Amino acid sequence: MERPSFLDQSPPPGYVAGVGRGATGFSTRGGKYINHKLPKRLQGNITNEIPIEDTTDEEEAEEVFAGIEKKLTSKRMHKTSNLSTTSRDPISDIPHQFADLKRSLATVSEEEWLHIPEAGDTTRRNKRNRMEEQQHRKTYAAPDSLISKSVDLVKLTEEREKILARKLDSGFDDLKRQTDSGSVGIIDKLESLITDVSNITPTSNDDIKKTRLILQSYRRSEPRKPDAWLASIKLEDNARNFRLAKNLAEEGCSNCPKSVDLWLENIRLHCADLHRCKVLVTSAIRFNPQSVALWLKGVELENEALNKYRVVRKALQEMPYSEELWKLAIKYEKDKVEGLKILERAVAFVPKSLSLWKALINIQEPAAAKVSLKKARKYLPNDADLCVLDCQLEEMSNPTLLEADLSAILHNYISHLKNNKVQLLSLKQWLEKARKLEDEEKYKLTFMTLLSVILAEYPLEECVNELKSFEPCRTKLYCFKTLLINHQTDLNLWNIFIEACDLLDNKDEMYTTFDGILFYGSHPSIIKKNQDLILKYGKEICRDSQDSEKALSIFNKALYILPESSKLLSAKFKLLCTLGRFDEAEILATNILEKNSVDDPEGVEKFHYYYASLLRYNGQNEKAIQFLSESCLPHFPKNYKFYLQLGQIYIDTKDYKTSREIYLSGTKELPDSPLLWIYLARTDEIYLKNTIRARSELDTAILKNPTLDILLITKAQMESRLENYQQAELIVDQGLMKFPKSPGLWVERIRLLGNKRASQRKTIFQDALKKTGNDHAILLEIGMSLYSESQYQASLKWFERAVRKNPRYGDSWIWLFRCMKK
Numbered sequence: 114m115e116r117p118s119f120l121d122q123s124p125p126p127g128y129v130a131g132v133g134r135g136a137t138g139f140s141t142r143g144g145k146y147i148n149h150k151l152p153k154r155l156q157g158n159i160t161n162e163i164p165i166e167d168t169t170d171e172e173e174a175e176e177v178f179a180g181i182e183k184k185l186t187s188k189r190m191h192k193t194s195n196l197s198t199t200s201r202d203p204i205s206d207i208p209h210q211f212a213d214l215k216r217s218l219a220t221v222s223e224e225e226w227l228h229i230p231e232a233g234d235t236t237r238r239n240k241r242n243r244m245e246e247q248q249h250r251k252t253y254a255a256p257d258s259l260i261s262k263s264v265d266l267v268k269l270t271e272e273r274e275k276i277l278a279r280k281l282d283s284g285f286d287d288l289k290r291q292t293d294s295g296s297v298g299i300i301d302k303l304e305s306l307i308t309d310v311s312n313i314t315p316t317s318n319d320d321i322k323k324t325r326l327i328l329q330s331y332r333r334s335e336p337r338k339p340d341a342w343l344a345s346i347k348l349e350d351n352a353r354n355f356r357l358a359k360n361l362a363e364e365g366c367s368n369c370p371k372s373v374d375l376w377l378e379n380i381r382l383h384c385a386d387l388h389r390c391k392v393l394v395t396s397a398i399r400f401n402p403q404s405v406a407l408w409l410k411g412v413e414l415e416n417e418a419l420n421k422y423r424v425v426r427k428a429l430q431e432m433p434y435s436e437e438l439w440k441l442a443i444k445y446e447k448d449k450v451e452g453l454k455i456l457e458r459a460v461a462f463v464p465k466s467l468s469l470w471k472a473l474i475n476i477q478e479p480a481a482a483k484v485s486l487k488k489a490r491k492y493l494p495n496d497a498d499l500c501v502l503d504c505q506l507e508e509m510s511n512p513t514l515l516e517a518d519l520s521a522i523l524h525n526y527i528s529h530l531k532n533n534k535v536q537l538l539s540l541k542q543w544l545e546k547a548r549k550l551e552d553e554e555k556y557k558l559t560f561m562t563l564l565s566v567i568l569a570e571y572p573l574e575e576c577v578n579e580l581k582s583f584e585p586c587r588t589k590l591y592c593f594k595t596l597l598i599n600h601q602t603d604l605n606l607w608n609i610f611i612e613a614c615d616l617l618d619n620k621d622e623m624y625t626t627f628d629g630i631l632f633y634g635s636h637p638s639i640i641k642k643n644q645d646l647i648l649k650y651g652k653e654i655c656r657d658s659q660d661s662e663k664a665l666s667i668f669n670k671a672l673y674i675l676p677e678s679s680k681l682l683s684a685k686f687k688l689l690c691t692l693g694r695f696d697e698a699e700i701l702a703t704n705i706l707e708k709n710s711v712d713d714p715e716g717v718e719k720f721h722y723y724y725a726s727l728l729r730y731n732g733q734n735e736k737a738i739q740f741l742s743e744s745c746l747p748h749f750p751k752n753y754k755f756y757l758q759l760g761q762i763y764i765d766t767k768d769y770k771t772s773r774e775i776y777l778s779g780t781k782e783l784p785d786s787p788l789l790w791i792y793l794a795r796t797d798e799i800y801l802k803n804t805i806r807a808r809s810e811l812d813t814a815i816l817k818n819p820t821l822d823i824l825l826i827t828k829a830q831m832e833s834r835l836e837n838y839q840q841a842e843l844i845v846d847q848g849l850m851k852f853p854k855s856p857g858l859w860v861e862r863i864r865l866l867g868n869k870r871a872s873q874r875k876t877i878f879q880d881a882l883k884k885t886g887n888d889h890a891i892l893l894e895i896g897m898s899l900y901s902e903s904q905y906q907a908s909l910k911w912f913e914r915a916v917r918k919n920p921r922y923g924d925s926w927i928w929l930f931r932c933m934k935k
Contacts, residue, residue: 130226321352339365339372346378358382366393370400373407380410390414402431405438412441421445436466443472452476460485464492467499474502479510495535500526501546504559519562527570540579543567544588551587564588565595573600577609585616594626601630601643611653623653632670644680647671651684661692679716686723699727706744718752721745725758734762753779753786760792769800780814790814791827798831807831822848822855829861841865856888863894874898889919896928905935 325348331341342365349358362379369375376397383389394411401407408428415421422445428438439459446452456473463469470489474482483506490499504519511518530537543563550560568576576596583589593610600606614623627650631643651664668685675681682705689698702724706717725745728737738759745755756779763772776793783789790810797807811828818824825848832841842865848858859881866874881891896911909932915925 321348324348336368339369339375342369342372342375343378346382350382355382366396373397373401373404376401376407377410387414405432405435408432408438409441418445418447433462436463436469439463439466439469449476460489467493467496471498471502474506479506482506483510495530495533497526497538497543497546501550501559501563504562505556508556508559514558516558516562516565519559520566523563523566527566537570540567540571540575541583544579544583544592548586548588551591560588561591564592568592568595577606580613581609585613587617589613590617590619590622594622597626597630601646604645604649607646607649627653641675641678644671644675644678648680648684651688655688655691661688664688665692679719683716683719683723686720690727695727695731699724699731702727718749721749722752722754722758725755729758729762729765734766737762750782753783753789756783756789757792760796764796764800769796772796773801784817787814787818787821787823790818790824794827794831798834804831804835822852822858825852826855826857826861829858829865833861833865838865838867854884854886856885856890859885859888860890860894863891863898866898887914887918889915889922889925892918893922893925893928896932900928900932905932908932 325345328341328345328348332345335341342361345361346358346365349355349361359379359382362375362382365372365375366379376393380390380393380397383393391411391414394407394414397407398404398411405428408424408431411428412421412424415424422442425438425441425445429435429442432438436459439455439462442455443452443459446455453473453476456469456476459469460466460473467489470485470493474485474489477485486499486503486506490496490503493499500523504522507519507522508514527537547560547563547567550556550563553560571579573596576592580589580592590610590613593606593613597603597606597610610626611623614620627646631646631650647667651667654660654664654667665685665688668681668688672678672681672685682701686698686701689695689701702720705720706724721740721744725737725741728734728740741755741759741762745752746759749755756775760772760775760779763769763775773793773796776789776796779786779789780793790813794807794810794814797803797810808828808831811824811831815821815824815828825844829841829844829848832838832844841861845858845862845865848855849862852858863877863881866877878895881895885891892911892915896908896915899908899911909929912925912929912932915922916929919925
C-alpha cells in the first residue's frame with residue numbers, strides 16, 4: 114500500500130494533534146498560531162497576517178480571560194466564604210499538573226498515537242483484554258535455536274508433516290462418523306416417535322408436524338439416502354395420510370432406485386392395486402436384478418402356479434446360485450421327473466446346500482441316493498445330518514441290518530472329525546436330531562444306535578444334566594435307558610429316570626426297563642448286584658399301580674435266584690404284613706429262624722425283632738415274652754431294642770415292676786444306651802409315681818453319658834411335667850452351655866419362655882436360629898409359639914419355612930395344615 118501524500122505535508126496553521134478525536138487534559142493557550150474566536154471589541158485589531166512576536170495582544174487576552182475566570186471562581190466560592198483568599202485557583206492550576214505529561218508527548222510514537230482511546234470509550238478495555246487473554250491463552254512456537262544441533266531438522270519436519278496428516282485424516286473420519294451417527298440418531302428418534310399408531314392422537318399433531326419438518330429438511334440435505342424417505346413414509350402411514358405416503362414412496366424410488374426396502378414399501382402401500390404392484394415390481398427388478406426379496410415379491414403377486422413358476426425361472430436366470438429360488442422352483446414343479454432334474458441342476462449350482470442334497474436323496478432310488486450321498490459328503494464332509502442320512506439309507510435298503518453296522522458308520526464319522534480336529538456337535542444338538550427320528554418306525558434302529566453311540570462320547574454327568582433340562586419325550590427316556598444299562602447301580606440315575614417316566618405317564622417303559630436290566634438272563638450275579646433296585650422296583654409298583662401282588666411276585670422271582678437274601682426276605686415279610694397276610698408272614702419268619710437261612714447275621718437279628726413285633730401286634734403277648742426272653746436276649750444281649758420291646762409288653766400287661774426290672778437290667782448291660790435310661794425313668798415317674806428315683810436315674814445316666822444332650826432334654830421335660838419350671842430352665846441353660854448347637858435344648862428353651870416380654874422372646878428366637886443354623890425344629894417351635902398366641906399369619910410363614918427346610922419331617926406338615934385351616 115502506498116504512503117498517503119498528506120503525511121509528508123506540513124500541518125495547517127492552528128493544527129492540534131488529537132483534538133479531532135476528543136483529546137482533553139491539556140491546553141494550547143499561549144500558543145503562537147492559535148486562532149480562537151475573540152470578542153467583537155478585539156476583532157478590529159486582528160489582521161490576516163499572523164504576528165510573530167506580538168506579545169501585547171496575548172497579554173491583553175490573558176488578562177481578559179483571567180478576569181472572567183476570577184469572576185466565575187468568586188461565584189462558586191460564595192458559599193464557602195471562610196476559605197482562604199490566598200489559596201491557588203484549581204482551574205489555573207490544571208496546566209501545571211500536566212506539565213510533565215506535555216514534555217513527554219514528544220516521545221510518543223505514531224503507533225501509540227493511533228491506539229489512543231476515544232474519549233467516550235467506557236467499556237473497561239483493559240479489564241476486557243485481560244479476561245480475553247485468560248480465556249484464550251496465547252501459545253508461542255519455540256524457535257529452532259532451542260533445538261539441539263544434533264537433531265536432523267529435515268527429518269523432524271517430515272515427521273511433523275506425517276503427524277499433521279494423521280490428525281487431518283482422523284478429523285475427517287470423526288466428522289464422517291458424527292454425521293452418520295447423527296443421521297442414525299435422527300432416524301432412531303423418529304422411529305421411536307412413530308412406532309405405535311395408537312399414540313397418534315389430536316394431542317400429538319404438534320409432534321407429527323415437528324417430525325415432518327425434521328424429515329423434510331433431512332430429505333433435502335440427503336436426497337440419496339433411503340433412510341429419510343423410509344422414515345417419512347412410515348410417519349405418514351401411521352398418521353393415516355396414505356396419499357402423501359404414496360407420493361413420498363414414488364419420489365423416494367425415483368431418488369434412490371437401488372434401495373430394495375423403498376421399493377418394497379412402495380409396493381406395500383399399493384397393495385390394493387395388483388396391476389400397479391406388478392408394474393412397481395418390474396421397475397424395481399430392472400434396477401435391482403440381484404435382489405431375492407423383489408423376485409420373491411413378484412412370485413407372491415402372481416395368482417396362478419404356472420405364472421409363479423415362470424417368475425421363478427426368470428429369477429434363476431439372473432441368480433442361479435440362490436438356494437431359496439431353487440427351493441421355490443422345486444415347490445411349484447408338479448412333475449416328479451422334472452423335479453428330480455431341477456434338484457440335480459440345483460445341487461450343481463449350490464453344492465453346499467444341505468437341504469437341496471437331502472431333498473434330492475429322499476426322492477431318488479436307494480442306489481442313486483447312495484451315489485448322491487457320496488457326492489454330498491465331498492462338499493460337506495463334516496455335516497452330521499449326512500451321517501444320519503447315511504444310516505437311514507442303510508436301514509431302509511437292508512432290512513437285516515444289525516446295530517453294529519450302523520455303529521460303524523457313526524464311529525467312522527466321529528473318527529473323521531477327531532482326525533481333522535473338528536469339534537463334535539453338542540449333546541443337545543444330537544438330541545434334537547434324534548428327536549426328529551423317534552416317531553418314524555422305519556428308522557427305529559437308526560434312532561437307537563445314534564443315541565447309544567453319541568451318549569458314549571460324553572461324560573455321564575454332562576449327559577444327566579443335559580437330559581434333565583431336555584423336554585419330556587421318548588428320546589429322553591431311551592437315553593436314560595441306555596445310560597442305565599451301563600450304570601445299573603446308580604440309584605440317582607434311576608430316580609431321575611423314574612421322574613421322567615412320571616412326567617410322561619409312561620409306567621410301562623419304566624417296568625420294561627426294570628425287567629430288562631434286572632431279570633435279563635436271570636443270572637444270580639445281576640440280581641445280587643441290584644438288590645436295592647429290586648426293592649425300589651417293588652416299591653414303585655406298590656406306589657403307582659397299587660399292585661401289591663405283582664410286587665410280591667417280583668420278590669419271589671428274585672428270591673428264587675437268591676433265596677438267602679436278607680433284604681429281599683425282609684421286604685417280602687413287610688409286604689405280607691402290609692397285605693394283612695399275617696399267617697404267611699409268621700410262617701416265613703418261622704422258616705427263616707428255624708433254618709437260619711439268611712446270608713447276613715444282621716438279617717437274622719432283624720427277623721427276630723420282626724417276629725417279636727408280629728407276635729405283639731397279633732396280641733400273643735405270652736408267646737412274645739417267651740420268644741424275647743428265651744431266644745432274643747440270650748442270643749443278642751447287646752441289642753437294646755429287645756429290652757425295650759420286652760419292657761413295653763410288660764407295660765401293656767400293666768406289670769410295671771417287671772418292666773422296670775427289664776429296663777434296669779438293660780441299663781446294666783448297655784449303660785451307653787440313652788433310650789433304656791429314658792424308659793426306666795419314665796416308668797418310675799409315670800407308672801410307679803417315684804419322681805425322686807426317676808430324677809436320680811437320669812442323673813446317673815447323665816454322668817455315664819456326658820456327651821448325650823437327649824438325657825438333659827428328657828430331664829428338663831420331666832421337671833416341666835412336674836411344674837418345676839425354674840429347675841427345668843436351669844437344666845436347659847446348663848445344657849446350652851455344654852451343647853450350644855443342640856436344637857432339642859433350644860426347643861425346650863423356647864417352650865419355657867411362658868409369658869415373657871416380646872423383646873426377650875425375640876432375643877431367644879434369634880439366638881436359637883443363629884446357633885442351630887435355622888434348624889427345622891426351631892422354625893417349627895417358633896411357629897407353634899406364635900400359633901398359641903393366635904398370630905396365624907406370622908406362624909404360617911414359620912411353618913412354611915420349616916417344611917422347606919426339611920420336607921420329610923411330618924410334624925411341620927401337620928402344623929402347616931392346622932394353620933391354613935384356621
